[in-house]
Amino acid sequence: MGEPRTTASTCCYCGVGCGVLIDSEDGRITGVRGDPDHPANAGRLCSKGLSLAQTAQSDAGRALRPAWRPRREAPLAPVDWDTALDHVAARLADVVRRHGPDAVAFYVSGQLLTEDYYVFNKLAKGLVGTNNIDTNSRLCMSSAVTGYKLSLGADGPPTCYEDLDHADTVLIAGSNMAYAHPVLYRRLEAAREARPGTRWIVVDPRRTDTAAMADLHLPIQPGTDVALFNGMLHHLIWEGWLDPDHIAGSTEGFDAVKRMVRDTPPSVAAALCGIRERDLCQAAEWFARSPATLSLYCMGLNQSSHGTDKNLALINLHLATGQIGRAGAGPFSLTGQPNAMGGREVGGMATMLAAHRDIASQTDRAEVAAFWGVDAVSDRPGLAAVDMFQALETGKVKAIWIACTNPAHSLPDLAAVRRALRRAELVVVQEAYADTDTVAYADVLLPASSWGEKDGTVTNSERRISRVRPAVAPPGQARADWRIVAEVGRRMQALLRPGTPDLFPYRTPREIFDEHRALTRGRDLDIGGLDYELLETRGPQQWPFPAGQATGLARRYADGRYATASGRARFQPVPYRPVAVATSARHPFHLTTGRLRDQWHGMSRTGRIAQAFSHAPDPTLDMHPADASRRGLADGDLVRVASRDGAMVLPLRLTEDVPPGSLFAAMHWNAQFLNSGGINEVCNAAVDDKSFQPELKHSAVRVEKA
Ligand code: SF4
Numbered sequence: 001m002g003e004p005r006t007t008a009s010t011c012c013y014c015g016v017g018c019g020v021l022i023d024s025e026d027g028r029i030t031g032v033r034g035d036p037d038h039p040a041n042a043g044r045l046c047s048k049g050l051s052l053a054q055t056a057q058s059d060a061g062r063a064l065r066p067a068w069r070p071r072r073e074a075p076l077a078p079v080d081w082d083t084a085l086d087h088v089a090a091r092l093a094d095v096v097r098r099h100g101p102d103a104v105a106f107y108v109s110g111q112l113l114t115e116d117y118y119v120f121n122k123l124a125k126g127l128v129g130t131n132n133i134d135t136n137s138r139l140c141m142s143s144a145v146t147g148y149k150l151s152l153g154a155d156g157p158p159t160c161y162e163d164l165d166h167a168d169t170v171l172i173a174g175s176n177m178a179y180a181h182p183v184l185y186r187r188l189e190a191a192r193e194a195r196p197g198t199r200w201i202v203v204d205p206r207r208t209d210t211a212a213m214a215d216l217h218l219p220i221q222p223g224t225d226v227a228l229f230n231g232m233l234h235h236l237i238w239e240g241w242l243d244p245d246h247i248a249g250s251t252e253g254f255d256a257v258k259r260m261v262r263d264t265p266p267s268v269a270a271a272l273c274g275i276r277e278r279d280l281c282q283a284a285e286w287f288a289r290s291p292a293t294l295s296l297y298c299m300g301l302n303q304s305s306h307g308t309d310k311n312l313a314l315i316n317l318h319l320a321t322g323q324i325g326r327a328g329a330g331p332f333s334l335t336g337q338p339n340a341m342g343g344r345e346v347g348g349m350a351t352m353l354a355a356h357r358d359i360a361s362q363t364d365r366a367e368v369a370a371f372w373g374v375d376a377v378s379d380r381p382g383l384a385a386v387d388m389f390q391a392l393e394t395g396k397v398k399a400i401w402i403a404c405t406n407p408a409h410s411l412p413d414l415a416a417v418r419r420a421l422r423r424a425e426l427v428v429v430q431e432a433y434a435d436t437d438t439v440a441y442a443d444v445l446l447p448a449s450s451w452g453e454k455d456g457t458v459t460n461s462e463r464r465i466s467r468v469r470p471a472v473a474p475p476g477q478a479r480a481d482w483r484i485v486a487e488v489g490r491r492m493q494a495l496l497r498p499g500t501p502d503l504f505p506y507r508t509p510r511e512i513f514d515e516h517r518a519l520t521r522g523r524d525l526d527i528g529g530l531d532y533e534l535l536e537t538r539g540p541q542q543w544p545f546p547a548g549q550a551t552g553l554a555r556r557y558a559d560g561r562y563a564t565a566s567g568r569a570r571f572q573p574v575p576y577r578p579v580a581v582a583t584s585a586r587h588p589f590h591l592t593t594g595r596l597r598d599q600w601h602g603m604s605r606t607g608r609i610a611q612a613f614s615h616a617p618d619p620t621l622d623m624h625p626a627d628a629s630r631r632g633l634a635d636g637d638l639v640r641v642a643s644r645d646g647a648m649v650l651p652l653r654l655t656e657d658v659p660p661g662s663l664f665a666a667m668h669w670n671a672q673f674l675n676s677g678g679i680n681e682v683c684n685a686a687v688d689d690k691s692f693q694p695e696l697k698h699s700a701v702r703v704e705k706a
Pocket of ligand 1: 014018041049184
């Protein structure tokens with residue numbers, strides 16, 4: 001019998017990045033508690049974090065040994081690890097030789113640890129020679145990233161969690177924090193209790209649990225956020241509620257934005273948004289005239305065909321009013337996934353290189369190539385998530401390696417994704433669970449370790465790097481993600497570049513982290529001074545944390561100097577544009593999608609425990625009673641919701657929380673619970689032209705009795 005022990009780690013769900021204490025005994029996890037010493041949560045956990053132990057206590061559904069199919073129609077059959085790894089390496093190398101490096105693609109996950117991500121990125125860009133590595137973080141934060149880079153000059157929020165305690169006005173836009181980031185939401189509630197008079201403005205088409213607690217709820221029409229923010233800026237300019245010193249001393253481009261918003265007075269903006277003009281003006285006044293205004297935003301801004309513009313229009317407000325770089329003030333994107341930030345740090349996406357370097361920069365490519373000891377890093381742009389699967393369908397990409405994510409459920413236009421997976425010459429799926437929608441298309445299944453078994457680091461929404469530690473061994477033959485990738489990488493290197501020094505010599509995640517942090521030296525996210533020892537002795541730390549510093553940086557740009565070449569933040573003129581697919585007589589409803597309180601993503605983990613269903617036991621399509629009455633529909637009716645791209649059947653739930661003309665469906669429910677792949681059957685594949693993030697937050701649909 002093993003001794004009971006406690007292991008400090010990090011929750012694997014949202015980007016709040018709460019510290020957890022995992023109790024284990026005899027190789028089994030027996031309980032999970034909040035870590036009182038973790039700065040992100042000080043011991044608090046939400047319902048998802050509290051249920052981690054139950055989700056880890058059974059191996060049901062886990063992928064326990066490698067498997068492959070001799071032919072597409074055959075079932076997956078067990079195979080030993082060496083045969084599986086040899087097979088994957090040989091097939092991928094063969095595709096590279098026959099069709100070139102860009103015929104291979106990697107689709108990975110914001111739930112991988114930074115070390116896993118690093119090795120995947122090195123395999124794609126360093127060994128194979130393609131930038132075709134993208135991640136489900138493309139569906140999560142890429143519009144926020146593009147917004148920060150265009151306006152402030154660098155990726156990553158300027159703010160920290162402590163700002164929630166100091167803000168006098170909080171603008172929550174496109175985020176149901178009460179469900180999606182519950183521990184931060186509780187902190188915000190506590191801050192309002194401690195400082196009565198703190199105001200919340202919530203921008204959301206629905207009356208969510210977060211919106212219900214707002215001092216001012218702006219239920220805008222889906223997709224009209226840019227009109228709202230431009231209208232607010234117009235009002236601020238008219239009233240003179242600007243910060244001329246900040247505009248003159250720390251920014252550039254204000255005149256162009258001032259000219260652009262001339263066409264969007266509050267009356268016009270309010271009409272576009274479907275809200276009262278006086279509410280828009282009230283929001284503008286609170287935003288500008290409060291001592292400290294903090295914006296918290298998430299998928300409602302990012303998952304849009306003009307998500308970058310939404311981010312930029314909001315940041316314009318902060319720059320114009322000087323609400324940035326001070327305690328309680330600034331734009332603060334809330335990361336959806338636990339490690340979307342860490343993936344960007346290592347450059348694990350199709351549009352970036354390691355340590356926030358640019359693929360388009362010859363200098364940056366040369367630095368990375370020299371560091372890795374490879375001839376060159378490709379200057380050909382990689383394929384972002386939606387384009388990657390479209391290229392798989394057209395045959396431009398022949399082989400795909402998917403890790404720790406379920407694109408057959410989470411990408412838009414699921415019928416097209418299924419066609420792409422069927423068309424591929426080779427689909428490798430690296431997964432902890434054997435029964436996800438995507439595993440059904442795998443030619444090879446590589447069983448991966450999961451939360452409670454993994455070792456490495458993650459970075460949360462406030463740029464804080466925390467350790468993820470293993471409490472138990474993985475079940476069956478499952479292995480760490482980084483190790484699987486390194487083992488295939490070594491085999492591929494022997495085939496493609498025999499005799500060259502080993503690119504994947506790692507024995508531990510610590511060695512990978514050390515290589516990663518060496519690549520960050522001199523960059524905006526420099527963590528040269530941060531290693532596993534320091535994380536061990538002093539706990540989670542924020543970046544940047546260069547060598548020689550005693551701590552990381554809590555708040556960026558406090559000196560009014562930004563990360564652009566000129567040191568000035570850049571105002572960006574972003575006129576309002578409508579959603580990609582407008583409603584019509586045939587498809588008259590706006591459909592938005594979002595999260596439930598107790599479920600996570602595609603439910604591969606939370607969907608296995610009964611208590612996660614007590615809050616929302618069944619999938620539903622939410623509709624306003626007035627719309628239902630006009631169509632002769634009743635609560636509980638089975639209805640068919642259809643767009644031009646796809647359709648599915650759901651039970652109707654009548655609620656006044658969605659406005660007339662709009663519908664809502666949760667994104668979690670998958671083929672195990674439905675007669676389809678989920679609500680993304682209906683969502684269109686339109687993407688933002690700057691961030692390539694798809695418009696999962698809006699589809700034009702019709703509804704009829706099934
Ligand atoms: Fe986990 Fe997020 Fe809940 Fe914290 S708030 S316990 S990180 S799901």
